[in-house]
Amino acid sequence: MRPKLEKFVDSLPRLSVLEPKRKTKDGVHYEITMEQFRAKVHRDLPATTLWGYNGQFPGPMIEANRDEPVHVTWLNHLPSQHLLPVDLSIHGLNRLPIVRTVVHLHGIETKPDSDGHPEAWYTSGFQETGPVFSRKTFTYPNHQRGSLLWYHDHAMGITRLNVYAGLAGMYILRDKQEKVLNLPAGDYEIPLMITDRSFNADGSLFYPAGPEDPAPNLPHPSILPAFNGDTILVNGKAWPYLEVEPRKYRFRMLNASNTRSYQLQLDSDDSTFQQIGSDGGLLRKTVEMNTINFQPAERMDVIIDFSKAAGKSLTLKNNLGPDADPNDDTANIMQFRVNQPLKNKDKSKLPSSLSVIPSLKNNKVSVVRYLKLIGSEDEFGRPLLLLNNKHWHDPVTENPQLGTTEIWALTNTTNFSHPIHIHLIQFQVMDHQPFDLDQYNADGKIIFTGPPEAPAVNNRGWKDTIEVPAANITRVIAKFAPYSGEFVWHCHILEHEDYDMMRPYIVEDNADDKK
Numbered sequence: 001m002r003p004k005l006e007k008f009v010d011s012l013p014r015l016s017v018l019e020p021k022r023k024t025k026d027g028v029h030y031e032i033t034m035e036q037f038r039a040k041v042h043r044d045l046p047a048t049t050l051w052g053y054n055g056q057f058p059g060p061m062i063e064a065n066r067d068e069p070v071h072v073t074w075l076n077h078l079p080s081q082h083l084l085p086v087d088l089s090i091h092g093l094n095r096l097p098i099v100r101t102v103v104h105l106h107g108i109e110t111k112p113d114s115d116g117h118p119e120a121w122y123t124s125g126f127q128e129t130g131p132v133f134s135r136k137t138f139t140y141p142n143h144q145r146g147s148l149l150w151y152h153d154h155a156m157g158i159t160r161l162n163v164y165a166g167l168a169g170m171y172i173l174r175d176k177q178e179k180v181l182n183l184p185a186g187d188y189e190i191p192l193m194i195t196d197r198s199f200n201a202d203g204s205l206f207y208p209a210g211p212e213d214p215a216p217n218l219p220h221p222s223i224l225p226a227f228n229g230d231t232i233l234v235n236g237k238a239w240p241y242l243e244v245e246p247r248k249y250r251f252r253m254l255n256a257s258n259t260r261s262y263q264l265q266l267d268s269d270d271s272t273f274q275q276i277g278s279d280g281g282l283l284r285k286t287v288e289m290n291t292i293n294f295q296p297a298e299r300m301d302v303i304i305d306f307s308k309a310a311g312k313s314l315t316l317k318n319n320l321g322p323d324a325d326p327n328d329d330t331a332n333i334m335q336f337r338v339n340q341p342l343k344n345k346d347k348s349k350l351p352s353s354l355s356v357i358p359s360l361k362n363n364k365v366s367v368v369r370y371l372k373l374i375g376s377e378d379e380f381g382r383p384l385l386l387l388n389n390k391h392w393h394d395p396v397t398e399n400p401q402l403g404t405t406e407i408w409a410l411t412n413t414t415n416f417s418h419p420i421h422i423h424l425i426q427f428q429v430m431d432h433q434p435f436d437l438d439q440y441n442a443d444g445k446i447i448f449t450g451p452p453e454a455p456a457v458n459n460r461g462w463k464d465t466i467e468v469p470a471a472n473i474t475r476v477i478a479k480f481a482p483y484s485g486e487f488v489w490h491c492h493i494l495e496h497e498d499y500d501m502m503r504p505y506i507v508e509d510n511a512d513d514k515k
């Protein structure tokens, strides 16, 4: 394992915005290449071999404007050997090339052939392609609200390894409505991609090849049901610091970790998060948060006001709870040093009223689906997590009609949380209701142990990923539009998504049938 690393010795990398290759009347065109490269993650750790978009981790940032389509040709120039141990026993991977990639832009409304379907994978130079592969260039219409999206790998059965190797980047979609709010911008708007990793002493990435004490019949390598790294990276650096002025900053935060969720806090009495946005853009109103529950793939848009903290240092913490080991380094994320002179008077605003979000509860609901999150076992006795007891390859069971509104009642019968994500749409969280899991395990009956609870105040805007707590039914409501075809929904713990908590779903269009 790696040596102990001193915290807050590297400065936070600012993410560069990618220049388009060209602009035409049908939009902005980019070309992005997945490559292997080496980077220093910490001052005292030898360079790490990573995979990244354009040889960067995080990948280059794309800035898009509402209603201006973006086209990206995603090229794979990765080596033919994987950086990390690949379990070939799942999803028939032993019959497929090992290094396969496909890119999904998380949060985008786009057609299925640009959505990064897990079986639309391809190898280096498009030499081999998966059964659903159809195009080299993906189109993102951007006909949706301003928000922080992110792109990451989504290849069948190895998403956890491809993303862990570094295949993730941010995408900011801007709209005019947001501009008039006069939020902190330019140098004062900072994207933060928070991830966890582990490293070997030589600087290389560590990802376990299987359980520490494997049963003799177990495949090797063998997928694990969870992996938490012991090192927290922000924008690709371990525990960085950021020097700031005594003024307001806007932080666009993304949890791009495989399994880890965070309880974000600031270690200062007079500083809190003023949260203005979530996955699908601005909230209705600014909400003050002392602690932010941050699940994999969620985005939190917050303003921190450092104006009363001149001369101080603040730490962005991850509250591990009262029983945590005090030596657990993952209790720290990064540091803000309020040591810069104020360049200009802070004229940015922190409006209390932010945006209009019509409630979907007023829509006519066509279907209510009861969908179970289930723990079972595979033939080797390994944990196997399923949605509605179905495997990825089972026929489609969720098939909303284009333009209709549905309620999905996500029923978690396991004893841990799952961040559930649905492609194509943004949903609204209706409520969370606890039930008796022992009773359910005994006779399969759902007996509620309390009333439905409203979602947390920062989860009352548009969401595409939501924590479904253990022994709980979380109801989400969504309108399935504007595109028909095959998409996916899944748990965003990548170890679960790969095995086997992901399902295809089809948005059906009656007009298609008549053709």
Ligand code: C2O
Residues within 6 Å of the ligand: 104, 106, 152, 154, 297, 421, 423, 488, 490, 492
């Ligand atoms: Cu961010 Cu289907 O995932």
Ligand code: CU
Residues within 6 Å of the ligand: 104, 105, 106, 107, 421, 422, 423, 424
């Ligand atoms: Cu997605």
Ligand code: CU
Residues within 6 Å of the ligand: 385, 417, 418, 419, 491, 492, 493, 496, 497, 501
């Ligand atoms: Cu899960």
